[in-house]
Amino acid sequence: PSYQKFPCLKSLSLSFVSISELDLCLLLAACPRLETLSMVSPEIALSDSQASMEISSSSLKEFSVESFGLDKFVLEADLLEHLHLKDCTFEIFELIGKGTLKVLKLDDVSVIHLDIGENADNLEFVDISNFTIMWPKFYHMISKASKLRRLRLWGVVFEDDDEVVDLETISVCFPQLSHLSLSYDLRDGVLNYGLQGLSLLVNVAVLELGWTSINDLFATWVAGLLERCPNLKKLIIYGFVSEVKIHEECQILAKFTEFIIELGRKYMHVKIEFEYE
Numbered sequence: 001p002s003y004q005k006f007p008c009l010k011s012l013s014l015s016f017v018s019i020s021e022l023d024l025c026l027l028l029a030a031c032p033r034l035e036t037l038s039m040v041s042p043e044i045a046l047s048d049s050q051a052s053m054e055i056s057s058s059s060l061k062e063f064s065v066e067s068f069g070l071d072k073f074v075l076e077a078d079l080l081e082h083l084h085l086k087d088c089t090f091e092i093f094e095l096i097g098k099g100t101l102k103v104l105k106l107d108d109v110s111v112i113h114l115d116i117g118e119n120a121d122n123l124e125f126v127d128i129s130n131f132t133i134m135w136p137k138f139y140h141m142i143s144k145a146s147k148l149r150r151l152r153l154w155g156v157v158f159e160d161d162d163e164v165v166d167l168e169t170i171s172v173c174f175p176q177l178s179h180l181s182l183s184y185d186l187r188d189g190v191l192n193y194g195l196q197g198l199s200l201l202v203n204v205a206v207l208e209l210g211w212t213s214i215n216d217l218f219a220t221w222v223a224g225l226l227e228r229c230p231n232l233k234k235l236i237i238y239g240f241v242s243e244v245k246i247h248e249e250c251q252i253l254a255k256f257t258e259f260i261i262e263l264g265r266k267y268m269h270v271k272i273e274f275e276y277e
Helices: 021-029 135-142 167-173 217-227 247-266
Strands: 011-015 018-020 036-040 043-045 052-056 062-076 082-096 103-107 110-115 125-129 150-154 179-184 206-211 234-239 271-276
Touching: 018 021, 021 043, 021 052, 179 217, 206 217, 217 234, 217 247, 247 271
Parallel strands: 011 036, 018 043, 036 062, 052 062, 062 082, 082 103, 082 110, 103 125, 125 150, 150 179, 179 206, 206 234, 234 271
Antiparallel strands: none
């Protein structure tokens, strides 16, 4: 089809649509002021047999895609500030831009090679959940984000069992961090978020911590994190409580409740909230 120009269109949402790669590119070219593009479960007919796609926009600032998969996806967007991938599978995802990216969200994404190039320098918010990563490689990608204010690593699985994300690294590389969210994972006696080092997270005002399987070490971990955040204002605890609880689980929860009460007395300036499911 031949597309009309949409000179004033700034936001476009494509949900459960069937479109060819060529027509999608033509559509984007017809929207010279497009700033937001959202795609949910799109069915895109590719122009080649390599299961790869490339789209570009000189005006795009926000891009999100959900329930989609390709061998290779290349997005060229010089002004992109917000990138959100959800429930997607890619062998390669590549972002070509000019370093304007501020928000990176990956939720339930499988990707072998994630390349955002030199776009990490201005990142302010990184939200990674239900994602398998090689921490050294991912850390190298975002390590230049000295302006990072919010970091969320939730339900993250590390490819190597002995990989550890230490607070020393986080505090040194992200000095402006004000909101930190970590979920507790203890596998084979190894805690993936260690308390090594002495550096403080002086600007962290909000701390979100959660568990999927609680044990006695969770309380120790929480206490250690609080000591590293001297200017903390709010602590939010997220937990999963099974419907059928054995006696040992009840004891652990009781001890943890007592521990939190004592912690509240010690850190009276910190507001403590709970979110259980």
